Amino acid sequence: MSKPLILIACYAASYGGNFIRSMRALADAYDGDVSFLLPEKARGMKWLDELGEYETGFTPFDRKGLRNACVALAQKYGNHAIVHTHFVGGLSLREVTQVFPNVLCHWHMALDAPIGLKSKTISLVKKAVFNTFYSKARFIAVSEPVASAIRREYPKVRVECVPNAIDFSRYADCGLEVHGRPAFPIRALIFGSHFERKGVDIAMDACAKLLQRRAGGGASLQFLRIIPVNA
Template identity: 25%
Template sequence: MDRPVYQNVLHLTDYGAPYEGNFVSSLRALEAKLNAEGRAMAYVFPPRAAKQLWAYEMVRNKPNVTILKPGGFFSYTRQVRKLLKETKSGVLHVHFIHYRDKIASLLAARTCGHRVKLVVHLHNHLILPKAFLRALPQKFYLAQADRFVCCSASVAEHLVADGVPAKKVVVAENAIAFARLDESVPLTHAELGLPEGAKTALIFGFDFYRKGVDLAVEAVRQLREERGRNIALAVVLSSRRAEAERNILCLIGLEQMPEWIRLLPPRSDVGSYYRFADVFLSPSREEGFCYALVEAVYSKIPVVASAIDAQKDLHLPEQAFCVPGDASSLADAISLQLDLSSEQGSEQALNEAKQRVVEAYSLSAWADTVIATYHELT
């Protein structure tokens, strides 16, 4: 006898960040459009999300939100299987989950008693082990997926190069909840502990090496000591502050943090940081899609980015790019952007750039692309 076919969607995630952010905002926009079609959507978050206020409020206010209980492989399988049954979900859409949980959720989908299509969302490049035997389990899982939704063309191209059929791959560039960026308060140098009158370069450094924080530190040092610029560096960190501080002190050969570098906590009104800064830096060595670059452009501040594939996809002005892994090239690009920002016509250029990202990265456009993918499957 054929198994039942359902239209509802279950989003299984390993998302437990301090703030709801663009990811959850995107899911909310998707849910609204699915509801308009008469389809339901469920959210599933990992146990650590229980510590976050936004997740607590979602669970309290929305009956379709679940935070998983801690447990091993079989506990995870049972919980996901139960949710698939209870929500009558015909699509399992997974985000960020680790390999063990991927296999557990696949087992849950295959044993829940009805047909379930598997959608794997890649928010970064998939890196397969180079050794043939070690790559086999990953390739097995990839073969089970019905669709892959990739956050950028670069991620999609790498996936196809790894052998995934192009017909299974969809590009849905990440969406930005622009409204939350409009919530900001004026910040001062004194409030942030930065030198008065210094130009401020802003970088988000939750992954010290991948995000290129070391390159930013060296570039700003060069600008100050070798080129005489009055510039400071603000590094926003959500965790591992002590480790970042040790890394920076080792780089610059000092025992105490200099006044021109400040480590700052994340803010829910992240627009306050953008509007305070004079230039935003993303000298990343690797990215799937850099939310912060698009957010900075929306906030109308100049940006500098490494010319890696996923950032070149964003179609930033040519002068915004620097050579990947090259601190001197980064320093050149920062200097150029600061000079250009003081020229006549810079405000118009920033306004035009803002309008482009509003049109390209809306929540609605992202949701439409994802729903079109579901329509192909159900």
């Protein structure tokens, strides 16, 4: 029997999507007890049904609420657990690591480029926090550009690159640049700035087929353009 697995996810979007399904798949594949800890705002979401009968708790995801919830979990499981956090950043993450000092923790984070004064200020604070409190952590990036960005932002942490299974050849099939923008007129807005992660090219292809049907077969991908939007 494996150690209990605690999945702490700062996720309260109305759409569960592949993230919640991936969490459920991980729970199903794990040979041990699994507990979910979610934000109070996630209570009542329809996608909670997708988590099945697994133990699920809710707490305000401020530092105090997260700490109290983690203390309760630590009292139940002690140091005999594995903790996965998803989208829990900076100072909030420190509350988790302080409650579970001797527990193996995996942190799943999103890397966002700082845009605007507020975002840049938050980025500086995040940089100081990680370089101070998490200098012994090991970061795993899924591509070389991401690894380079992490090394630039957090020079004191250890970074390894483990390329994932993304196949960029599919972008060539659509006549798109992997990280660029096609040069034809805007006709639709598709959200998502991480093309390879969000499958924007697949969404474009679906929209193009819809346009073709409406136009009697005359429309094509040239009616669409990707605009990077964090969503």
